[in-house]
Amino acid sequence: MGYMTLANFRTDVQSALGSSGIDNARLDRWINFGYHDLGGSVDFESLETNTSTNTVSSTQTIAVPSLAEIVKLVKDTTNDKLLGWIPKAELFRRAITPTATPTNWTRHGDLIYFTPVPNAIIAMFIVYKIAPTRLTSSGAVTVFADIWDPAVFLLSVHHGLLALGQEARSASWLGRAISYIGSRITEVDMHATASGLGASLPGGLQALQQRLVGLQNQGGS
DSSP, X not given: OOSSOHHHHHHHHHHHHTOSOOOHHHHHHHHHHHHHHHHHHEEOGGGEEEEEEEOOTTOOEXXXXXXXXXXXXXXXXXXXXXXXXXXXXXXXXXXXXXXXXOOEEEEETTEEXXXXXXXXXOEEEEEEEEOOOOOOSTTOOOSSOGGGHHHHHHHHHHHHHHHTTOHHHHHHHHHHHHHHHHHHHHHHHHHHHHHOOOEEOHHHHHHHHHHHHHHHHTTOO
Protein backbone atom coordinates (compact mmCIF):
# COMPACT_ATOMS: atom_id res chain seq x y z
CA MET A 1 0.00 0.00 0.00
CA GLY A 2 1.04 3.58 -0.55
CA TYR A 3 2.15 6.01 2.15
CA MET A 4 0.66 9.26 0.87
CA THR A 5 -3.08 9.75 1.37
CA LEU A 6 -5.37 11.47 -1.09
CA ALA A 7 -5.27 14.50 1.23
CA ASN A 8 -1.45 14.49 1.03
CA PHE A 9 -1.57 14.32 -2.76
CA ARG A 10 -4.05 17.22 -2.88
CA THR A 11 -1.75 19.41 -0.78
CA ASP A 12 1.40 18.60 -2.75
CA VAL A 13 -0.23 18.82 -6.18
CA GLN A 14 -1.84 22.16 -5.38
CA SER A 15 1.50 23.49 -4.14
CA ALA A 16 3.30 22.30 -7.28
CA LEU A 17 0.66 23.93 -9.47
CA GLY A 18 1.24 27.22 -7.67
CA SER A 19 -2.41 27.80 -6.90
CA SER A 20 -4.45 27.63 -3.72
CA GLY A 21 -7.84 28.11 -5.33
CA ILE A 22 -8.35 24.72 -6.98
CA ASP A 23 -11.23 22.71 -5.51
CA ASN A 24 -10.84 19.12 -4.37
CA ALA A 25 -13.01 17.74 -7.17
CA ARG A 26 -10.56 18.94 -9.82
CA LEU A 27 -7.52 17.90 -7.79
CA ASP A 28 -8.98 14.44 -7.25
CA ARG A 29 -9.64 14.09 -10.96
CA TRP A 30 -6.01 14.88 -11.85
CA ILE A 31 -4.67 12.65 -9.08
CA ASN A 32 -6.75 9.72 -10.27
CA PHE A 33 -5.68 10.35 -13.87
CA GLY A 34 -2.09 10.07 -12.65
CA TYR A 35 -2.89 6.99 -10.57
CA HIS A 36 -4.43 5.25 -13.59
CA ASP A 37 -1.53 6.30 -15.83
CA LEU A 38 0.87 4.57 -13.46
CA GLY A 39 -1.32 1.47 -13.25
CA GLY A 40 -1.26 1.21 -17.03
CA SER A 41 2.51 1.65 -17.26
CA VAL A 42 3.70 -1.01 -14.83
CA ASP A 43 2.56 -4.62 -14.49
CA PHE A 44 1.56 -4.51 -10.83
CA GLU A 45 0.67 -7.78 -9.11
CA SER A 46 -1.88 -5.84 -7.06
CA LEU A 47 -3.91 -5.15 -10.22
CA GLU A 48 -3.90 -8.78 -11.33
CA THR A 49 -6.83 -11.05 -10.56
CA ASN A 50 -8.46 -14.19 -11.91
CA THR A 51 -11.72 -16.00 -12.38
CA SER A 52 -13.02 -19.37 -13.54
CA THR A 53 -15.79 -19.95 -16.05
CA ASN A 54 -17.04 -22.62 -18.45
CA THR A 55 -17.34 -22.70 -22.21
CA VAL A 56 -20.59 -23.71 -23.89
CA SER A 57 -20.51 -26.59 -26.33
CA SER A 58 -20.64 -25.39 -29.97
CA THR A 59 -20.24 -21.75 -28.87
CA GLN A 60 -17.02 -19.98 -29.85
CA THR A 61 -17.01 -17.26 -27.18
CA ILE A 62 -17.25 -16.50 -23.49
CA ALA A 63 -17.61 -13.06 -21.89
CA VAL A 64 -14.53 -11.13 -20.85
CA PRO A 65 -14.51 -10.83 -17.04
CA SER A 66 -16.09 -7.66 -15.69
CA LEU A 67 -13.64 -4.72 -15.37
CA ALA A 68 -10.87 -6.57 -17.24
CA GLU A 69 -8.57 -4.13 -19.01
CA ILE A 70 -6.15 -6.77 -20.27
CA VAL A 71 -6.66 -10.53 -20.46
CA LYS A 72 -3.23 -11.98 -19.70
CA LEU A 73 -3.72 -15.73 -20.00
CA VAL A 74 -6.36 -18.42 -20.40
CA LYS A 75 -5.92 -21.97 -19.12
CA ASP A 76 -8.09 -24.99 -19.87
CA THR A 77 -8.32 -26.53 -16.39
CA THR A 78 -10.42 -29.45 -17.57
CA ASN A 79 -7.46 -30.69 -19.61
CA ASP A 80 -4.72 -28.89 -17.62
CA LYS A 81 -3.49 -27.01 -20.69
CA LEU A 82 -2.47 -23.39 -21.18
CA LEU A 83 -4.05 -21.94 -24.33
CA GLY A 84 -1.95 -19.91 -26.73
CA TRP A 85 -2.87 -16.35 -27.65
CA ILE A 86 -3.17 -15.54 -31.36
CA PRO A 87 -3.97 -12.30 -33.24
CA LYS A 88 -7.62 -11.69 -34.11
CA ALA A 89 -6.95 -11.87 -37.84
CA GLU A 90 -5.47 -15.35 -37.46
CA LEU A 91 -8.40 -16.60 -35.40
CA PHE A 92 -11.00 -15.31 -37.83
CA ARG A 93 -9.21 -17.04 -40.71
CA ARG A 94 -9.86 -20.39 -39.11
CA ALA A 95 -13.00 -22.50 -39.51
CA ILE A 96 -15.88 -21.77 -37.13
CA THR A 97 -16.93 -25.40 -36.75
CA PRO A 98 -17.11 -27.19 -33.41
CA THR A 99 -14.33 -29.67 -33.78
CA ALA A 100 -12.24 -30.19 -30.69
CA THR A 101 -10.80 -28.87 -27.47
CA PRO A 102 -9.65 -25.24 -27.93
CA THR A 103 -5.93 -24.63 -28.31
CA ASN A 104 -5.89 -20.85 -28.85
CA TRP A 105 -7.74 -17.71 -27.83
CA THR A 106 -7.96 -14.01 -28.56
CA ARG A 107 -9.96 -11.08 -27.27
CA HIS A 108 -12.31 -9.07 -29.45
CA GLY A 109 -14.29 -6.38 -27.65
CA ASP A 110 -15.99 -7.86 -24.61
CA LEU A 111 -15.64 -11.47 -25.76
CA ILE A 112 -12.91 -14.12 -25.64
CA TYR A 113 -12.89 -16.23 -28.82
CA PHE A 114 -11.61 -19.81 -28.98
CA THR A 115 -10.27 -21.95 -31.77
CA PRO A 116 -11.14 -24.71 -32.42
CA VAL A 117 -14.68 -23.96 -31.29
CA PRO A 118 -15.36 -25.97 -28.11
CA ASN A 119 -17.26 -29.20 -28.66
CA ALA A 120 -17.91 -29.70 -24.94
CA ILE A 121 -18.25 -27.82 -21.66
CA ILE A 122 -14.68 -26.93 -20.66
CA ALA A 123 -13.55 -25.15 -17.48
CA MET A 124 -11.38 -22.10 -18.16
CA PHE A 125 -9.15 -20.20 -15.72
CA ILE A 126 -8.60 -16.57 -16.78
CA VAL A 127 -5.94 -14.19 -15.43
CA TYR A 128 -6.55 -10.53 -16.18
CA LYS A 129 -5.56 -7.00 -15.23
CA ILE A 130 -7.95 -4.41 -13.80
CA ALA A 131 -7.63 -0.65 -13.36
CA PRO A 132 -6.98 0.67 -9.84
CA THR A 133 -10.06 1.80 -7.94
CA ARG A 134 -10.31 5.59 -7.82
CA LEU A 135 -9.14 7.38 -4.68
CA THR A 136 -12.16 9.20 -3.24
CA SER A 137 -11.77 9.60 0.54
CA SER A 138 -9.18 11.90 2.08
CA GLY A 139 -7.45 9.05 3.89
CA ALA A 140 -7.30 6.71 0.89
CA VAL A 141 -3.91 5.39 -0.27
CA THR A 142 -2.92 3.63 -3.48
CA VAL A 143 -2.70 -0.14 -3.80
CA PHE A 144 0.95 0.20 -4.87
CA ALA A 145 4.05 0.14 -2.66
CA ASP A 146 5.03 3.57 -1.31
CA ILE A 147 8.02 3.80 -3.68
CA TRP A 148 5.43 4.58 -6.37
CA ASP A 149 3.86 7.57 -4.56
CA PRO A 150 6.28 10.01 -6.25
CA ALA A 151 5.24 8.69 -9.67
CA VAL A 152 1.56 9.28 -8.88
CA PHE A 153 2.43 12.79 -7.68
CA LEU A 154 4.47 13.65 -10.79
CA LEU A 155 1.79 12.34 -13.15
CA SER A 156 -0.94 14.17 -11.21
CA VAL A 157 0.86 17.50 -11.57
CA HIS A 158 1.33 16.75 -15.28
CA HIS A 159 -2.43 16.32 -15.70
CA GLY A 160 -3.21 19.42 -13.67
CA LEU A 161 -0.88 21.60 -15.73
CA LEU A 162 -2.27 20.13 -18.93
CA ALA A 163 -5.82 20.96 -17.83
CA LEU A 164 -4.72 24.50 -16.96
CA GLY A 165 -3.26 25.00 -20.43
CA GLN A 166 0.38 25.02 -19.32
CA GLU A 167 1.70 22.54 -21.87
CA ALA A 168 5.39 23.38 -21.43
CA ARG A 169 5.37 22.76 -17.68
CA SER A 170 3.10 19.75 -18.17
CA ALA A 171 5.63 18.15 -20.54
CA SER A 172 8.44 18.80 -18.08
CA TRP A 173 6.60 17.04 -15.26
CA LEU A 174 5.63 14.15 -17.53
CA GLY A 175 9.30 13.73 -18.44
CA ARG A 176 10.20 13.57 -14.75
CA ALA A 177 7.50 10.97 -14.18
CA ILE A 178 8.74 8.79 -17.03
CA SER A 179 12.30 8.98 -15.71
CA TYR A 180 11.19 8.06 -12.21
CA ILE A 181 9.06 5.14 -13.40
CA GLY A 182 11.95 3.89 -15.53
CA SER A 183 14.31 3.96 -12.56
CA ARG A 184 11.89 2.02 -10.38
CA ILE A 185 11.08 -0.53 -13.08
CA THR A 186 14.75 -1.55 -13.06
CA GLU A 187 14.47 -2.35 -9.36
CA VAL A 188 11.16 -4.10 -9.89
CA ASP A 189 12.61 -6.35 -12.58
CA MET A 190 15.47 -7.31 -10.25
CA HIS A 191 13.23 -8.10 -7.29
CA ALA A 192 9.91 -9.03 -8.90
CA THR A 193 9.82 -12.55 -7.53
CA ALA A 194 10.63 -11.56 -3.96
CA SER A 195 8.57 -8.38 -3.73
CA GLY A 196 5.60 -9.09 -5.98
CA LEU A 197 5.79 -5.60 -7.42
CA GLY A 198 5.69 -6.73 -11.04
CA ALA A 199 7.58 -5.68 -14.17
CA SER A 200 7.25 -3.10 -16.91
CA LEU A 201 4.49 -3.08 -19.47
CA PRO A 202 6.43 -1.66 -22.43
CA GLY A 203 3.27 -0.58 -24.23
CA GLY A 204 2.09 1.39 -21.21
CA LEU A 205 5.33 3.27 -20.70
CA GLN A 206 5.64 3.86 -24.43
CA ALA A 207 2.20 5.47 -24.38
CA LEU A 208 3.46 8.01 -21.83
CA GLN A 209 6.57 8.61 -23.91
CA GLN A 210 4.45 9.20 -27.01
CA ARG A 211 2.32 11.68 -25.08
CA LEU A 212 5.49 13.50 -24.06
CA VAL A 213 6.68 13.64 -27.67
CA GLY A 214 3.31 15.03 -28.69
CA LEU A 215 3.52 17.80 -26.10
CA GLN A 216 7.07 18.60 -27.08
CA ASN A 217 6.07 18.79 -30.74
CA GLN A 218 3.50 21.40 -29.72
CA GLY A 219 6.33 23.42 -28.24
CA GLY A 220 5.74 22.03 -24.77
CA SER A 221 9.33 21.64 -23.67
